[in-house]
Structures are given as C-alpha cells and as structure tokens.
Amino acid sequence: MKNTLKVERAKLNLTQQDLADKVKVSRQTINSIETERYTPSTVLALKISEVFKTSVNEIFILEEDEK
Amino acid sequence: MKKSEDKAVGLPNYFKKIGVALIILVIVAMFILKGLHYDFDTIPKGNIKTIAMNLFILGLAFIALAKDKIEDEMHVFLKLKSFYSAFIFGIIFTIIFPIFDIVINDDVQQIPGQQLVIMMLFSQISTYFLLKRSEK
Numbered sequence: 001m002k003n004t005l006k007v008e009r010a011k012l013n014l015t016q017q018d019l020a021d022k023v024k025v026s027r028q029t030i031n032s033i034e035t036e037r038y039t040p041s042t043v044l045a046l047k048i049s050e051v052f053k054t055s056v057n058e059i060f061i062l063e064e065d066e067k
Numbered sequence: 068m069k070k071s072e073d074k075a076v077g078l079p080n081y082f083k084k085i086g087v088a089l090i091i092l093v094i095v096a097m098f099i100l101k102g103l104h105y106d107f108d109t110i111p112k113g114n115i116k117t118i119a120m121n122l123f124i125l126g127l128a129f130i131a132l133a134k135d136k137i138e139d140e141m142h143v144f145l146k147l148k149s150f151y152s153a154f155i156f157g158i159i160f161t162i163i164f165p166i167f168d169i170v171i172n173d174d175v176q177q178i179p180g181q182q183l184v185i186m187m188l189f190s191q192i193s194t195y196f197l198l199k200r201s202e203k
Contacts, residue, residue, distance in 0.1 A: 024139070025137070025139035025140070025141070026137040026139055026141070026142070028141070028199070028202045029139050029140070029141040029142075029202075031202070032141055032202050037202070038141050038144070038202075040140070041140050044139075044140060
C-alpha cells in the first residue's frame with residue numbers, strides 16, 4: 001500500500017514528531033508508515049486523515065496487485 | 068473507539084526497571100554468596116539455585132511483559148512478532164536439544180524447564196529490541 005503521508009506532512013510543514021504527537025503514536029510508527037514498512041490500522045488511518053483534513057483514500061492508496 | 072484503544076495488554080512500564088533490578092540483585096547475590104564461600108549445608112544448594120533461577124525468570128518476564136513508554140499499535144505488532152519468534156525458538160530448541168544429547172552424551176536427558184523459559188524470554192527480549200531498532 002502506497003501513501004502520500006510525506007507529501008501531506010510537507011504541505012502542513014509538520015515533522016514526523018509533530019504528526020506522531022497529534023495522533024498519539026511514536027515517531028518510529030510514523031516513519032514506518034511513511035516508508036511502507038507498516039500498514040496502519042483503520043483507526044490510525046482515520047486519525048491521520050483527520051489531521052490532514054482529507055479522506056483516507058487520498059492518503060493511502062492500494063497498489064494494483066492488492067486490488 | 069476508545070474501548071479498543073485501551074485494550075493494550077501488558078504490565079506498566081515501571082515493571083521494566085523492577086525486572087532489571089531483580090536480575091542485578093540475583094547476579095550480585097550469587098556472586099556475594101560465592102565470594103563468602105557460603106555454607107550451602109545450612110540451606111541445600113539446590114534450593115538457592117532454584118530460588119535464584121526463579122527470580123531471574125521473574126525479572127526477565129517483567130522486562131518482556133512490560134509496556135513501552137509509548138505503546139502504540141506498531142509496538143504491539145512488533146511484540147507479537149517477537150513472542151511468535153520466541154515460541155518457534157522454544158520448539159526448535161526442544162527438538163534440537165535431545166539430538167545434541169544423543170551425539171555428545173549417548174543418552175537423552177529431559178530439557179530443564181527453567182532453562183527453556185530463560186532462553187525463550189531472552190529470545191523475545193532480544194528480537195523485540197532488534198525489531199524496534201530496525202524501525203528507527
């Protein structure tokens with residue numbers, strides 16, 4: 001699963017730590033999501049989308065073989 | 068949503084410190100007893116060894132089961148992975164140990180339960196530590 005977390009973060013000028021604090025997880029978790037080593041739960045994906053005021057689908061995109 | 072978020076299982080974080088203290092205490096106590104040439108006749112030597120091993124296991128268990136300062140869903144996932152690998156390690160150890168015994172001693176001995184638990188706990192703690200480091 002791809003994601004646009006880094007881009008969205010850059011738009012709001014947020015660091016990984018800032019985002020981690022906002023969604024109450026560790027900075028490592030945000031880093032792992034960004035580098036696609038960890039797929040977040042629905043709850044965390046919704047929390048992240050809420051921070052960026054966009055839909056989950058716009059941040060997390062399924063790859064062709066996952067559809 | 069709150070209900071499911073509160074479900075993270077584990078001992079409070081301060082149990083990690085208690086675990087480390089317990090392990091240090093056991094090691095120091097054993098060294099002191101050995102240094103003082105403690106008269107093991109008053110208390111059978113086996114009993115002291117068993118008590119020390121059990122306290123050591125308790126210390127390791129506290130470290131393994133204590134939550135991190137920030138315990139989020141990824142940490143729970145990594146913990147699950149590390150417990151899974153420790154369990155597999157335990158199974159492999161149980162299968163391999165008698166083979167070594169046959170090769171070296173020509174006789175199959177029972178695997179000491181305490182030794183197996185200690186090795187599994189060590190495996191879990193080290194795997195979790197390595198997994199966490201790889202996520203940085």
